[in-house]
Structure formats: C-alpha cells, structure tokens
Amino acid sequence: MSANENARTVTVISGKGGTGKTSIAAAFAVLARPVVVADCDVDAANLHLLLAPRAEQETEFMAMPIPEIDRERCTSCGECHRLCPYDAIRVTGEDPPIFEVDPLSCEACMVCKEFCPEKAIDEKDRLAGHWYVGESKVGPMVYAHLGIAAENSGKLVTEVRKAASEVARKNNSRFILVDGPPGIGCAVIASLTNADMVVAVTEATQSGLSDLKRVHDLASHFGIPLNLIINKADLNAEVTESIREWARGAKVKIVGELPYHPAFTLAMVKGETIVEWEEKAGEGAEKITPALKKIWKRVEEDLGA
Numbered sequence: 084m085s086a087n088e089n090a091r092t093v094t095v096i097s098g099k100g101g102t103g104k105t106s107i108a109a110a111f112a113v114l115a116r117p118v119v120v121a122d123c124d125v126d127a128a129n130l131h132l133l134l135a136p137r138a139e140q141e142t143e144f145m146a147m148p149i150p151e152i153d154r155e156r157c158t159s160c161g162e163c164h165r166l167c168p169y170d171a172i173r174v175t176g177e178d179p180p181i182f183e184v185d186p187l188s189c190e191a192c193m194v195c196k197e198f199c200p201e202k203a204i205d206e207k208d209r210l211a212g213h214w215y216v217g218e219s220k221v222g223p224m225v226y227a228h229l230g231i232a233a234e235n236s237g238k239l240v241t242e243v244r245k246a247a248s249e250v251a252r253k254n255n256s257r258f259i260l261v262d263g264p265p266g267i268g269c270a271v272i273a274s275l276t277n278a279d280m281v282v283a284v285t286e287a288t289q290s291g292l293s294d295l296k297r298v299h300d301l302a303s304h305f306g307i308p309l310n311l312i313i314n315k316a317d318l319n320a321e322v323t324e325s326i327r328e329w330a331r332g333a334k335v336k337i338v339g340e341l342p343y344h345p346a347f348t349l350a351m352v353k354g355e356t357i358v359e360w361e362e363k364a365g366e367g368a369e370k371i372t373p374a375l376k377k378i379w380k381r382v383e384e385d386l387g388a
Contacts, residue, residue, distance in 0.1 A: 090119065090251035091386045094278040096263035096271060097285065098294020103314040104284040106347050107375070108262040109133040109356040114379045117222035119256045121247035123240045123274040124264040125212070125227045133356050136217035136224040144227065144242060146211035146235045147191040150184050156203035157182060163195035163204065187232055211235060214243055216250065223250045237269030244273065266294075267301050275302065280386055281309045282338070285326060287319040292326050299333060309335055310385060312378060316340040336385070339378035344371050 095111065097104040109130060112120050122130040152163070159179035164172040171188035172195065175181045184195075186209065196204040211234070214227035225247040227239050244261070251259050263274035275281055281302045285295040295311070302309040311330055316323045323340070330337050350360035361372045 090248070090256045090259045091280075092248075092259040092261060092278045093280050093282060093382060093386070094123075094261040094263050094275045095282045095284060096275060096298060097265050097283060098267065098296075098298040099290055100265040102265075102284045102286045102291060103341075103347060104265065105130055105133070105262055106351065106357060107284055107312060107314065107341075108260065110358050110372075110375045111379055111382075112219075112221040112260050113356045113358040114376060115221075115258050115260060115383075117254075117256070118258045118260050119222060119247050119251040119254065120219060120224040120226075121243050121259060121261045122224070122226035123243055123261050123270065125214075125229045125236050125239045125243065125270065126264060128226055128228055130262045131219075131224070131226050132354060133351070134219040134221055134224060135354070136215070136219035136226060138215040138217040140216040142214050142242075143210055144212040144214055144229075144239050145208050146233055146238075148206040148208050149186055149189045149191050150193060150196045150204045151207040152182055152184060152195075153203045153205060154181065156201050158201050158203070160200060163199055166194050166198055168192065168194065212239060214239065214246065216246055222256070223247075223254060225250065236264075237273040240264075240270045240273035244276075267297050271298075271301065272305075275305065275307060278307055280382065281307050282312060282382060283309055284312045284314055286315045287313065287317070287323045287326065289322060292322060292329065295326070296329070299335060308385070310338045310382060311335050312338060313340045315343040317342040338381040338385075339374060341371060341374055341378075346371055 095108040112118055122128050169188050169190050171185045173183045173185050212229040216225050225243050227243050229236055247259050264270045283298050285291040347357055350357040358372050361370045
C-alpha cells in the first residue's frame with residue numbers, strides 16, 4: 084500500500100537512460116490530471132521542463148556533514164591524513180604543513196574526527212540542493228535539484244516522496260505519479276519503496292532488456308507489481324520478441340508497446356508533453372496519444388482505481 088492512505092502511487096522507472104521514461108511519465112500526468120507528481124530523478128531532473136511547475140515552497144536539502152579541521156587547534160601531526168581511507172585530506176604548506184578536507188573526495192566517515200589526538204576536527208553541514216513544492220499544469224508537483232557533485236540522492240528522493248504524500252493527503256488526490264531515476268541504485272530504491280505499482284519503460288535494445296531484468300529483480304525484491312511498456316518497439320523486431328518472451332516467462336504484464344515516433348522529440352522542443360502537442364496537431368496526423376490513453380487505462384484498471 085502507498086504511503087498515503089487514499090492516493091495510489093505509480094512509479095515509472097527504467098533500467099537505463101534514454102528509454103523515453105520521462106516523456107511517458109509526463110504523458111501519464113496529463114492523462115491522469117489532476118494528479119500529484121513527484122520528480123524523483125533528482126540527479127538529472129527534467130520533468131519540470133514539460134510540466135512547468137511554479138515553485139511556491141523551497142526547502143534546503145542538507146547532505147551528511149563533513150569534517151572541518153580547526154587550524155587553531157590542529158598541531159599538524161598528520162594523523163588524519165594517514166588514517167583517511169579516501170585520501171580526502173589535502174596537505175598544503177611545509178613548515179608546518181596545513182591539513183584541509185577535500186569536500187569532493189570526503190565520504191563523511193569521520194575517521195579523522197574520531198582519532199584526532201587534539202580533537203581539532205568538527206562536523207560541518209553542507210548544502211547539497213533544494214526541493215520544491217509548486218503547482219504545475221497537471222496539479223501539485225514536488226521536484227528537486229541536487230547540487231553539482233553532491234550526494235545522498237536517495238535521501239533527497241525520500242524527502243520528495245514524503246512531501247508528495249503529504250500534498251496528496253491534503254488534496255485527497257487519487258494518484259501520486261512518481262518519475263523515478265534510471266538504474267537500480269539507492270535513488271531508485273527510494274523512488275519505488277511503498278509504491279502500489281511500478282511501470283518499467285524499456286526499449287528494443289539488448290542493453291534495454293538486460294537492464295529491464297535488473298529492474299524486475301528489484302521490484303520483485305520489494306514485492307511491488309511491475310507492468311511493462313516497450314517503447315520504440317519497432318526499432319528491432321528480434322529484440323522486441325525477446326522482451327516479450329522474457330516477460331511471459333517472468334509473468335510480467337506488457338501494458339503496451341509504442342513505436343519510435345519523432346513526435347516525442349518535437350513535443351519536447353516545444354516544452355510540451357506529447358499529449359498536449361498532438362492535441363494541436365490537427366486531424367489526420369498519425370498520433371501516439373490514443374495508444375498512451377489505452378496504456379494508462381490498463382494501469383488504472385490494474386490499480387483498481
């Protein structure tokens with residue numbers, strides 16, 4: 084069950100980048116509106132480019148504190164430099180040497196602080212990014228920006244998910260739609276935890292199939308139902324059939340297949356979802372939206388919504 088008692092949480096993920104995950108998630112958001120959207124791809128957030136949220140609340144995100152050497156207390160014994168397992172202690176000067184923490188190399192293990200004989204090392208908070216709550220063209224949206232070279236993206240995703248759940252509770256929303264990051268790392272785990280359904284978007288390539296299997300293993304580990312969309316299914320008929328065969332064996336439901344279509348790119352250039360862009364395309368144009376509507380209807384049916 085999702086973290087919110089009323090809203091059903093759907094997380095859209097992919098094993099790799101470039102599958103069209105965010106474009107499809109944005110289309111779902113338009114089809115499901117009003118909906119609470121959470122952009123959990125915090126390392127490379129771009130869903131806001133399509134949904135145009137207006138930030139109404141901004142919150143600082145603090146990463147794990149790192150050590151800071153107090154030069155007045157430091158006796159330049161070099162114990163921190165010797166013990167640091169990440170070579171994150173820089174040495175400048177010669178008489179006496181000056182020891183400083185390299186924030187890009189430091190993993191905040193605090194070994195230096197623990198074993199400093201002079202107790203000359205303190206902990207320093209560091210700003211790692213911001214997360215926002217605002218109103219988008221489809222409803223409330225929570226999104227974030229992780230700072231350059233910042234870490235703890237999984238923790239930031241958790242903050243975004245919590246905020247989205249709270250917004251959904253206040254608005255008595257039916258759905259929380261989560262755009263998760265690619266891969267299977269900590270941020271992905273945080274984006275799908277407690278979701279009611281995972282929708283995996285793959286493409287007709289060998290790497291797409293390989294990474295899909297890893298995504299499936301992850302969702303299975305957490306006991307979350309996984310539905311599958313094969314995007315660009317006409318790029319390689321042989322690989323697409325391999326994906327279908329794997330899905331049958333793994334008992335994964337394919338809720339839809341989409342062909343490669345330049346409309347996705349044309350819509351992005353305009354800063355619109357493909358659904359909005361095709362609404363303006365006029366009659367007679369070959370469209371993807373009808374297929375997306377069928378896919379979203381199947382997702383709703385599987386959710387029992």
